[in-house]
Amino acid sequence: MLLLIPGPVTTRPEVRQAMTRDIAPWDNDFRHFFTRLRSRVLKLAGGVEGQHATLPLQGCGHFIAEAALRTFLPPGGRILIPATGAYADRMIRLAREAGRVPVPLPMGLTDATDPQAVARALEADPTLTHVAMVYSETGSGVIHDVQAVGAEVRKAGRRMIIDAVSAFGAFPLDLAAQPEVDAAVFTTNKCLEALPGVAFAVARIDRLLDCAGNAGSWSLDLSNVYDHALRSGWGSFRFTPPAQILAALDVALDYHDAEGQTARLARYTANMRIFYDGVRDLGLTPWLPASRQGPVIVNVHAPADPAWNLQAFVDALKPRGVLISNFYNTPSPTFRVGCIGAITPDDMAGAVHAMDQALREIGIKNREAVQT
Amino acid sequence: MLLLIPGPVTTRPEVRQAMTRDIAPWDNDFRHFFTRLRSRVLKLAGGVEGQHATLPLQGCGHFIAEAALRTFLPPGGRILIPATGAYADRMIRLAREAGRVPVPLPMGLTDATDPQAVARALEADPTLTHVAMVYSETGSGVIHDVQAVGAEVRKAGRRMIIDAVSAFGAFPLDLAAQPEVDAAVFTTNKCLEALPGVAFAVARIDRLLDCAGNAGSWSLDLSNVYDHALRSGWGSFRFTPPAQILAALDVALDYHDAEGQTARLARYTANMRIFYDGVRDLGLTPWLPASRQGPVIVNVHAPADPAWNLQAFVDALKPRGVLISNFYNTPSPTFRVGCIGAITPDDMAGAVHAMDQALREIGIKNREAVQT
Numbered sequence: 168m169l170l171l172i173p174g175p176v177t178t179r180p181e182v183r184q185a186m187t188r189d190i191a192p193w194d195n196d197f198r199h200f201f202t203r204l205r206s207r208v209l210k211l212a213g214g215v216e217g218q219h220a221t222l223p224l225q226g227c228g229h230f231i232a233e234a235a236l237r238t239f240l241p242p243g244g245r246i247l248i249p250a251t252g253a254y255a256d257r258m259i260r261l262a263r264e265a266g267r268v269p270v271p272l273p274m275g276l277t278d279a280t281d282p283q284a285v286a287r288a289l290e291a292d293p294t295l296t297h298v299a300m301v302y303s304e305t306g307s308g309v310i311h312d313v314q315a316v317g318a319e320v321r322k323a324g325r326r327m328i329i330d331a332v333s334a335f336g337a338f339p340l341d342l343a344a345q346p347e348v349d350a351a352v353f354t355t356n357k358c359l360e361a362l363p364g365v366a367f368a369v370a371r372i373d374r375l376l377d378c379a380g381n382a383g384s385w386s387l388d389l390s391n392v393y394d395h396a397l398r399s400g401w402g403s404f405r406f407t408p409p410a411q412i413l414a415a416l417d418v419a420l421d422y423h424d425a426e427g428q429t430a431r432l433a434r435y436t437a438n439m440r441i442f443y444d445g446v447r448d449l450g451l452t453p454w455l456p457a458s459r460q461g462p463v464i465v466n467v468h469a470p471a472d473p474a475w476n477l478q479a480f481v482d483a484l485k486p487r488g489v490l491i492s493n494f495y496n497t498p499s500p501t502f503r504v505g506c507i508g509a510i511t512p513d514d515m516a517g518a519v520h521a522m523d524q525a526l527r528e529i530g531i532k533n534r535e536a537v538q539t
Numbered sequence: 540m541l542l543l544i545p546g547p548v549t550t551r552p553e554v555r556q557a558m559t560r561d562i563a564p565w566d567n568d569f570r571h572f573f574t575r576l577r578s579r580v581l582k583l584a585g586g587v588e589g590q591h592a593t594l595p596l597q598g599c600g601h602f603i604a605e606a607a608l609r610t611f612l613p614p615g616g617r618i619l620i621p622a623t624g625a626y627a628d629r630m631i632r633l634a635r636e637a638g639r640v641p642v643p644l645p646m647g648l649t650d651a652t653d654p655q656a657v658a659r660a661l662e663a664d665p666t667l668t669h670v671a672m673v674y675s676e677t678g679s680g681v682i683h684d685v686q687a688v689g690a691e692v693r694k695a696g697r698r699m700i701i702d703a704v705s706a707f708g709a710f711p712l713d714l715a716a717q718p719e720v721d722a723a724v725f726t727t728n729k730c731l732e733a734l735p736g737v738a739f740a741v742a743r744i745d746r747l748l749d750c751a752g753n754a755g756s757w758s759l760d761l762s763n764v765y766d767h768a769l770r771s772g773w774g775s776f777r778f779t780p781p782a783q784i785l786a787a788l789d790v791a792l793d794y795h796d797a798e799g800q801t802a803r804l805a806r807y808t809a810n811m812r813i814f815y816d817g818v819r820d821l822g823l824t825p826w827l828p829a830s831r832q833g834p835v836i837v838n839v840h841a842p843a844d845p846a847w848n849l850q851a852f853v854d855a856l857k858p859r860g861v862l863i864s865n866f867y868n869t870p871s872p873t874f875r876v877g878c879i880g881a882i883t884p885d886d887m888a889g890a891v892h893a894m895d896q897a898l899r900e901i902g903i904k905n906r907e908a909v910q911t
Contacts, residue, residue, distance in 0.1 A: 170561050186558045191862045193544060194853075195853075225602065227597045229758055230602075364783075384636060407546060407735045409784060
C-alpha cells in the first residue's frame with residue numbers, strides 16, 4: 168500500500184522494524200543514543216553545536232509549533248505570519264489561542280511569499296518582533312523561500328520561526344547562516360521518512376536562555392526542554408518519550424545519510440513531475456501552475472463531472488494499493504497527493520494508472536476542473 | 540531484559556509487533572478502528588457512552604494532565620491538590636505554569652490521602668472549584684482512594700480530576716459512579732502494558748461543552764479534541780497521531796481483556812509481594828511499611844554502606860537482565876523498582892536474586908537503610 172496522504176508517509180520496513188524492542192528512556196545507553204541522535208538532527212538543520220540545540224517534544228507538529236510560539240514570544244507578543252494557506256492558518260490559530268497576537272500578511276494562495284512584502288510589513292509595524300513562516304505549505308503545495316524572507320527579517324532586526332514540518336530532510340536548512348531564526352520546527356514523519364510521534368525544534372541556545380519564563384505552559388516550554396535535554400546534565404527527556412519512534416528515526420536517518428538531502432529532493436521532484444504530468448495526461452487539472460508546484464504535495468482540481476465524490480475515489484483507489492486523503496485543504500474542491508516518503512517515480516506512475524482506473528470505475532466522464 | 544523502571548514497562552513481543560506496518564490515520568478503516576478503541580478504553584474507565592468521551596492526545600501523561608487542568612479550570616481557577624509526592628508536585632507545577640492556582644493540601648508522604656482532610660479544606664475555601672489527585676503516586680508507591688475522596692468532593696459540590704497514569708488498567712475506575720469527575724487521565728504505557736506515545740482523558744461530555752474556551756492552548760484543549768474525535772463527524776485526530784502506538788495498544792487491550800483487571804491487579808500485587816519480601820530478606824529496607832505499600836512501585840532505601848552508588852548498582856544489574864531507574868523520587872536516597880508490565884512473580888524473584896549479586900559486586904556490606 169502506497170501512503171500518499173501525504174503524512175504519515177510510506178516508510179521502509181527496516182525503519183518500522185526498529186520499533187520492536189522495549190527501550191528504557193532513562194537508561195545511560197539511551198542517553199548516549201539520544202545525544203548522537205540530537206547531533207545528527209542538528210547537522211541536518213545546519214545548526215552549530217554550542218550555538219543551537221536539538222529539542223525533541225513528544226507529539227506532533229502542531230505541538231512543537233505552539234511550543235516555539237510560546238517560548239520565543241511573550242504573552243501578547245506580535246508575530247507576522249504570511250498567509251500561505253491552511254498550515255499558516257493553523258499557526259495563526261495556535262498563536263492566537265496561546266495569547267500571542269498573530270498578524271497575517273495577506274497574499275495569494277498560489278503565490279510564493281514575497282520577501283519585500285515581509286520587509287514592508289515589518290517596517291510599517293515596529294511592534295512585530297517576529298515572523299513565522301511555513302517552508303512547505305501543504306495547503307497549496309508551494310515551497311516558500313525561507314532564506315530570502317529570513318534575509319529581510321535579519322535586516323529589519325527581527326526574529327523568525329520556521330515551520331519546516333513537511334520540508335525538513337528534503338529542503339536545505341542552514342541555521343548557521345540564518346542567525347535571525349529562533350527555531351525551526353519539524354517532525355519525524357514527513358521527509359525524514361520515519362514514523363510519527365516526536366517533534367523537534369532546532370533552536371538558538373542564547374534565545375532559549377533569554378526566553379525562559381515566557382511559555383505559560385510547562386509541557387510546551389522549549390527553554391525547559393533545553394534544561395533537561397542539555398543544560399542540567401540530565402541528558403534525556405523530561406517526561407516519558409515514545410522511544411521506539413526515536414529508534415525508528417535513527418534507522419531512517421541512516422537511509423537519509425546514504426541518499427543525501429539533495430538526492431532525496433531530486434527523487435521527490437521526480438515523483439512530483441511524473442505525477443503532475445501524469446494526471447494532466449489523464450485530463451485532470453493540477454491546482455498549481457507547473458512553475459509554482461513544489462515536490463511535496465500536488466493538489467488536483469476535482470473533476471467537474473457530477474459523479475465526482477472524493478470518498479468514492481479514495482475507496483476505488485484503495486484496492487489498487489494507493490491511499491490518498493479523503494479531505495482537502497484548498498478553498499475549492501481538490502484531492503491531495505503526497506510525493507514524499509519511501510516511494511519512487513515508478514510508484515507515482517503506478518498511482519497515476521490507478522487513478523485512471525478509479526475515475527472510470529466511479530463513472531467520471533468529464534475530467535475538467537470543476538468551476539468554482 | 541526486564542524493564543522495572545517502572546514505565547515504559549516491559550511489553551509483550553506481540554504488542555510491539557503491531558507497530559510494524561504503515562497506517563493512514565485519516566483513512567476510514569482507521570476511523571472504525573479508532574472508534575472501537577475509544578469504546579474499549581471508555582469501558583475500562585467505567586464510563587457511559589453518550590455521557591463520557593474518550594479523548595486521546597499525542598504525547599505523554601504530563602501533557603494530558605495539563606490539558607485537563609487547562610480545559611476544566613479557567614485561567615485563575617483554584618484547585619486543591621493533595622501533596623502525595625513527586626507526581627502531585629508535577630501536577631501542581633503544570634497548573635501553576637498554566638496560570639491556574641494550585642492549592643497543595645499538605646500531608647505525610649507515606650500517608651494515604653485523608654478524605655476528611657479534603658472535605659475540611661473544601662469547606663474552608665469555597666473558591667476551590669476542583670480537586671486533582673494522583674491515584675497511584677509513583678513518588679511514594681502509595682495508592683490513594685479516589686472513590687472515598689471523590690465522595691467528599693461530590694458532597695461538597697466540587698469537581699475532580701484524577702491522574703490515573705500509573706493506575707489505569709490495574710485499579711478499578713468507575714466513572715459512571717463518580718459524576719464529580721470531570722476527567723481521568725492516563726497513558727498507553729503503564730498498566731495497559733502498551734508502548735508510550737499517546738495519552739488519554741476519559742471526560743464528561745457536558746463538562747467538555749461547558750468548558751469550551753478555557754484552555755488558552757489549541758494543542759492542549761480537550762474540548763477541541765472532543766469536537767474532532769466525536770462531535771463533528773470527523774472521527775479522528777486533529778493532528779497527526781502516532782498511529783502505530785494505537786495499533787499496539789489495541790493488541791495490548793486484547794491481553795488485558797483476556798486477563799481481566801482484577802487478575803492483573805492480583806499479578807502486580809504478587810509481583811510486589813515477592814519483591815518486597817525478597818529485598819527485605821536481602822537485608823534491604825523498603826521505604827514504605829508493608830501496610831501502605833502499593834503494587835505499582837516499590838522504593839527501597841539506599842544501603843548505608845559508603846560504597847553505595849545508584850549508577851553502579853544500575854550498571855551491575857543490567858548485564859543480569861534487570862533494568863531499573865538511575866534516579867529516585869523520594870526525599871531521601873532510594874532506588875525504585877516497578878512491579879507492573881508484562882512480568883510475573885518469577886521475574887521479580889529473579890530480579891531480587893540479581894540485586895543480591897549486584898550488591899556483592901559493587902562491594903555493599905552494610906545493607907541497612909541509610910540514615911537521613
